[in-house]
Amino acid sequence: MDAPLIVAAYDPQWANQFAQDRVQLLDALRAVNAQIEHIGSTSVVGLDAKPIIDIMIIVENETDALRSITPIIRLGYICLGENEVQGRVYFRDEKPSTRHLHLYAQNNPEIERHLNFRDYLRAHPDTAQQYAELKYALAEKFRNDRPGYTEAKTEFIRDIEARAQAERAAGRL
Numbered sequence: 001m002d003a004p005l006i007v008a009a010y011d012p013q014w015a016n017q018f019a020q021d022r023v024q025l026l027d028a029l030r031a032v033n034a035q036i037e038h039i040g041s042t043s044v045v046g047l048d049a050k051p052i053i054d055i056m057i058i059v060e061n062e063t064d065a066l067r068s069i070t071p072i073i074r075l076g077y078i079c080l081g082e083n084e085v086q087g088r089v090y091f092r093d094e095k096p097s098t099r100h101l102h103l104y105a106q107n108n109p110e111i112e113r114h115l116n117f118r119d120y121l122r123a124h125p126d127t128a129q130q131y132a133e134l135k136y137a138l139a140e141k142f143r144n145d146r147p148g149y150t151e152a153k154t155e156f157i158r159d160i161e162a163r164a165q166a167e168r169a170a171g172r173l
Contacts, residue, residue: 120164
């Protein structure tokens with residue numbers, strides 16, 4: 001059974017941890033052209049979050065994605081395949097997990113979705129605060145039900161994604 005859900009106050013160390021992980025991943029993936037982005041709530045300064053660093057790795061094509069799996073596993077990550085997201089290769093570290101890796105080939109629509117969501121929250125601290133408040137309430141309600149917690153956030157997240165896409169299209173994000 002997973003540990004109970006915990007939403008923690010923003011920790012400036014999350015950015016430092018990502019930077020260290022990024023260097024390690026770039027070294028491990030030096031045989032492919034990889035772009036590595038900090039995504040998710042821990043990538044937004046000031047946003048309270050589950051203390052799990054989400055990292056997106058973007059490679060040029062699906063062949064490079066397949067070539068990246070073994071080097072990432074050698075770093076100690078567990079590969080969980082697509083894990084319900086088509087075109088993604090998903091990894092996490094050992095439990096209790098503090099890192100989630102999302103590996104995509106370029107042009108996967110999930111890439112834009114993740115970046116738009118992150119960038120919108122960075123540009124709109126008021127919305128980030130609303131998101132934090134929602135996460136605290138849902139973590140209390142769904143303390144031992146991660147799927148329920150995730151599902152309960154979906155409507156709010158989809159709304160942010162739509163606003164982010166509109167702002168990006170208008171050149172404001």
